[in-house]
Amino acid sequence: MKGLESYRLVGLPDRAYYIPDYISEEQEQLLCQKINSVPSARWTVLSHRRLQTWPTQLLNGSILPTSDAIPNWLADPIIPRTIDLGIWSASPHGCANHCLINEYEPGQGIMPHEDGDVYYPMVATVSLGDGIVLDIYEKSEAGPRNAVYRIYQEPRSLLVTTDEMYTKYLHGIQEILIDKDLNSEMVGNWHLLNSETKENIEKNGGVLERRMKRISLTFRDVKTVRNLAKFLQINRQS
Numbered sequence: 001m002k003g004l005e006s007y008r009l010v011g012l013p014d015r016a017y018y019i020p021d022y023i024s025e026e027q028e029q030l031l032c033q034k035i036n037s038v039p040s041a042r043w044t045v046l047s048h049r050r051l052q053t054w055p056t057q058l059l060n061g062s063i064l065p066t067s068d069a070i071p072n073w074l075a076d077p078i079i080p081r082t083i084d085l086g087i088w089s090a091s092p093h094g095c096a097n098h099c100l101i102n103e104y105e106p107g108q109g110i111m112p113h114e115d116g117d118v119y120y121p122m123v124a125t126v127s128l129g130d131g132i133v134l135d136i137y138e139k140s141e142a143g144p145r146n147a148v149y150r151i152y153q154e155p156r157s158l159l160v161t162t163d164e165m166y167t168k169y170l171h172g173i174q175e176i177l178i179d180k181d182l183n184s185e186m187v188g189n190w191h192l193l194n195s196e197t198k199e200n201i202e203k204n205g206g207v208l209e210r211r212m213k214r215i216s217l218t219f220r221d222v223k224t225v226r227n228l229a230k231f232l233q234i235n236r237q238s
């Protein structure tokens with residue numbers, strides 16, 4: 001893998017990076033197997049997607065109540081590679097300590113939103129299964145907005161967003177079965193996509209049907225960590 005700067009998305013606000021084929025097909029399959037073999041209680045089922053939270057859910061939506069690491073089956077080789085790329089070099093723990101696994105059926109998505117200041121402003125997203133378009137929106141008080149940028153996430157890719165891309169823009173995935181207008185002008189990471197992906201999209205006139213489940217692994221560094229076991233001990237002693 002080359003240095004991070006070779007994967008920079010130009011023409012988009014500062015900063016985003018896209019690395020195709022970040023993991024292998026074997027690694028993708030193993031991850032899918034593991035994700036699907038956890039106890040069903042591990043899934044939080046929402047109306048438009050379901051998700052797993054590792055190593056555990058946040059307390060009050062802001063505190064990671066454990067110093068346990070993300071399990072190896074989920075962390076390897078993804079996190080060590082992100083560390084090698086230097087993306088956590090300025091983050092509070094120098095590493096991702098939290099991962100959300102989102103699963104979308106074809107036609108499902110996530111409303112435009114921002115991830116907020118609970119996390120160090122950096123997200124590393126690995127995609128599994130189907131490809132999908134991530135839309136980037138300007139923050140606006142006024143009604144419906146159109147995406148200002150679009151990023152096509154291929155399976156096995158890594159997308160990194162940070163700085164203004166994290167703090168000043170919203171991101172979302174439309175709840176549609178067919179992504180349209182996919183071309184070099186509309187898709188901010190077009191130059192970094194696999195040539196087969198581009199040929200396939202061009203052959204279909206810039207249109208792609210979502211046919212399979214898509215799973216995203218979003219790695220972040222939660223700023224506040226409390227070791228709850230220790231905390232309870234101290235409280236019991238006092």
Ligand SMILES: O=C(O)CCC(=O)C(=O)O
Pocket residue numbers: 100102110115125134171216218
């Ligand atoms: O699935 C994705 O790529 C985006 C997920 C997301 O925005 C989130 O979990 O906050």
Ligand SMILES: [Fe+2]
Pocket residue numbers: 113114115171
């Ligand atoms: Fe998000």
